Amino acid sequence: MTATYTFDVFSSLDGYGSNTGDWGGYWGKQGPELLDHRLALYDAEQRMVLGANTFRAFAQMLASSTEESEVRDPWVTRMRNLPATVVSTTLEEPLDWPDATVVRGDAVDVVARLKEESDVPLRSHGSLSLNWALMAAGLVDRVQVTVFPVITGHTGLEPIFRGAADFDLELVESRTLDGHTQELIYRPTLH
Amino acid sequence: MSSLMVDFIISLDGYGAGEGWPGYWGMEGPEYLAFVEKEESDHEHIALMGATTYRLMSGFAAEMPDDPGFAAMTATPKVVFSSTLEAPLSWANTELIDGDAVEAVKDMKERDSRPLRTIGSRSLCRSLLEAGVVDCFRVVVFPVITGATGQERIFDGYPDIALDLVDSHTFDGRLQLLEYVPTVLEGPPGVGD
Numbered sequence: 473m474t475a476t477y478t479f480d481v482f483s484s485l486d487g488y489g490s491n492t493g494d495w496g497g498y499w500g501k502q503g504p505e506l507l508d509h510r511l512a513l514y515d516a517e518q519r520m521v522l523g524a525n526t527f528r529a530f531a532q533m534l535a536s537s538t539e540e541s542e543v544r545d546p547w548v549t550r551m552r553n554l555p556a557t558v559v560s561t562t563l564e565e566p567l568d569w570p571d572a573t574v575v576r577g578d579a580v581d582v583v584a585r586l587k588e589e590s591d592v593p594l595r596s597h598g599s600l601s602l603n604w605a606l607m608a609a610g611l612v613d614r615v616q617v618t619v620f621p622v623i624t625g626h627t628g629l630e631p632i633f634r635g636a637a638d639f640d641l642e643l644v645e646s647r648t649l650d651g652h653t654q655e656l657i658y659r660p661t662l663h
Numbered sequence: 664m665s666s667l668m669v670d671f672i673i674s675l676d677g678y679g680a681g682e683g684w685p686g687y688w689g690m691e692g693p694e695y696l697a698f699v700e701k702e703e704s705d706h707e708h709i710a711l712m713g714a715t716t717y718r719l720m721s722g723f724a725a726e727m728p729d730d731p732g733f734a735a736m737t738a739t740p741k742v743v744f745s746s747t748l749e750a751p752l753s754w755a756n757t758e759l760i761d762g763d764a765v766e767a768v769k770d771m772k773e774r775d776s777r778p779l780r781t782i783g784s785r786s787l788c789r790s791l792l793e794a795g796v797v798d799c800f801r802v803v804v805f806p807v808i809t810g811a812t813g814q815e816r817i818f819d820g821y822p823d824i825a826l827d828l829v830d831s832h833t834f835d836g837r838l839q840l841l842e843y844v845p846t847v848l849e850g851p852p853g854v855g856d
Contacts, residue, residue, distance in 0.1 A: 488816070593688050623818060623841060633675065636811075637811050638811045640807055643833070648831050652828040
């Protein structure tokens, strides 16, 4: 029995993960249903798998945050307190993170081994290039995309699937949150 | 006053087609096809398109006159915006407008009560969206990612747009319809809010 691996990612309708504009976290579209749903997702026992860039971005946002910052939302705090594996050749321990381990080496090998050994499900947030490599290797069991109701043709950055291969997807779950945000969970198969 | 809907079918990563993939990416199902057929058989709307889509679709309609989908499109009143095509157009029930599409559409919305809908026509749709004359933006998200072979990305060149979700529906357990009311933003949000 191998552990399930979920690639969890936020997106604009046009497929960007972030932006140069002043949209703010969640593109300013967070609501109570989304935040409750996120907390419930991260409440379960699981291990985070993060790439170095996403890890650095999180650490930096947390360091410069105030009590009101979105990066201090309860689900993010919960995520930060989960055990984490950071795949990186450059980061050095100790990390400023409650329970994070840096693992060197090829992400595909690292995650293939984790899936064999982990007693709890694995979940990644963001970490695009890491997850493209894992998807191509057939290691991603679920792609969970939260589509926020915005198009960022002008200011969009980091297309969430720009470096991915071609996949057939099986829609596993679909839900609308706060009447405007769509969560879509798919099982990907290399095309 | 009439309303204008722009609609597209897209891969999850926002492409309109993929090299080597079949039509509908091979993912269509009976519920979705019934929905498409119902929409096509509604002759009470006007279909808008640009020259590229006109050339493609009128060619298909000429080759397959007995196909129910193309027969329905032939029967539907159509307007083509183009400065390169020349009247008269061969496809029945098609009017050619050689002028500014945005102004023409504004005028049609004022004068006509029939709903307006686009067919394909990425650059026309982009112009209409930018001009703020689109009342409804609808996508059906097909369950594929085409990171390697995707073509015709729908959203290239778009401005930033805030969306208000008005409808959401799953067809055949796998195709996700999302219908929004778009509001074009002058600049990044937050500035001057």
